[in-house]
Amino acid sequence: MRRKWPVVITALVFMLIIASVAAAGGVPILLYHRFGPTVADSMTITTPVFEAHLKYLKQNGYTVIPLRQVIDSLKNKKPLPDHAVVIVTDDGHKSVYTDMLPLVKKYQIPVTLFIYPSAISNASYAMTWNQLKELKGTGLFDLQSHTYWHPNFKIEKKRLVPAEYEKLVETQLKKSKDKLEKELGTKVDLLAWPFGIYDDYLMGKASQAGYTAAFSIERRPVRGTDNIMSLPRFLLENANQGKSFERLLTGS
Numbered sequence: 001m002r003r004k005w006p007v008v009i010t011a012l013v014f015m016l017i018i019a020s021v022a023a024a025g026g027v028p029i030l031l032y033h034r035f036g037p038t039v040a041d042s043m044t045i046t047t048p049v050f051e052a053h054l055k056y057l058k059q060n061g062y063t064v065i066p067l068r069q070v071i072d073s074l075k076n077k078k079p080l081p082d083h084a085v086v087i088v089t090d091d092g093h094k095s096v097y098t099d100m101l102p103l104v105k106k107y108q109i110p111v112t113l114f115i116y117p118s119a120i121s122n123a124s125y126a127m128t129w130n131q132l133k134e135l136k137g138t139g140l141f142d143l144q145s146h147t148y149w150h151p152n153f154k155i156e157k158k159r160l161v162p163a164e165y166e167k168l169v170e171t172q173l174k175k176s177k178d179k180l181e182k183e184l185g186t187k188v189d190l191l192a193w194p195f196g197i198y199d200d201y202l203m204g205k206a207s208q209a210g211y212t213a214a215f216s217i218e219r220r221p222v223r224g225t226d227n228i229m230s231l232p233r234f235l236l237e238n239a240n241q242g243k244s245f246e247r248l249l250t251g252s
Contacts, residue, residue: 026221027070028249029086029233035099039238047099049241054107056245057085066142067112067190071213074228085249088112088215088233090146090192092120097131104140114146114192114215117179129183136184144190145180145211147172153197169202173209191215193230203229221251 033043035050057064063081067088073080089096092115104111113135119126127135135141151172157165177188189212193202196217206214206229218232226232240248 026223026251027065027080027084027086028221029067029070029088029215029231031217031233031235032087032089032100033091034093035095042237045236045238047103049238050100051103052241053245054103054109058107062249064107064109066110068142070222070231071190071228074222074224074226086112088114088192090114091116091150092127092132092146093125094127094131097127097135101135101138105138108140110140110142112142112144112190114144114190115176115180116146116148116150116194117176117183118149120183132184136186142190143180143184143186143188144192145173145176145188146192147194148176148179150194152195153193153202154195166205169205170209173206173211177210189213192233193217196235198230203227 030053032045032050034040034045035047036044037046038044039046056062060083062083062085064087065081065084067086069078069080070084070086072078087109089100089111090113092113096113100111113132115132120132121128132143136143148171151168153169156168160168173191180186180188189210191206191211191214193214193216198214198216203214212228213231214229215231215233217235218230219234220232222231234248236248
């Protein structure tokens with residue numbers, strides 16, 4: 001009988017890991033875009049509201065984990081901490097540097113930033129490459145792809161003939177990846193779909209281009225059964241504060 005104990009213990013450990021992954025299947029990915037003192041548009045979260053989010057997470061037993069830890073859990077059945085949550089930001093707006101960065105340092109939280117490189121050091125609203133390098137240097141930011149110039153693939157598919165559309169898709173996926181890796185010296189294998197638009201064709205093209213996971217803007221937590229090339233994220237608005245933010249996290 002004694003010899004059976006290692007087998008039993010191994011089975012129990014495996015079951016616990018699977019149970020942990022199942023529980024972690026409800027991990028919310030919180031998506032931000034830009035910050036500031038006032039609500040300039042629907043994508044702006046005021047900086048005090050963002051800090052209130054971080055305070056709430058800290059005071060209520062949540063653990064902000066790197067996005068890659070969720071992907072690793074989905075792929076390799078690794079357990080995640082209880083009450084895990086992920087923070088990401090799309091686009092590369094300059095307020096990520098001026099407003100978000102100080103709070104990320106203050107609370108020491110990991111963030112994944114999805115960037116479309118055509119705007120960097122070009123558009124007045126965007127960060128510069130030097131600022132992105134500074135973010136990377138903190139060790140708290142993982143810098144990933146949001147395609148090259150943030151196209152609307154639904155519109156482009158209707159506008160272009162199939163061969164031109166295929167070329168556009170391949171360019172958007174590959175050029176963004178190559179530019180980010182060259183400028184920042186980082187591994188780029190994660191993709192945020194512009195406008196949350198994806199389909200089987202686009203997911204296949206992203207896989208071929210070397211992306212291992214991709215993200216939409218479906219407003220629900222990540223579950224263990226989700227397609228890893230279209231993982232959901234909560235697109236946050238400034239109204240998501242107080243009880244609204246709490247309900248978003250708990251699903252109640």
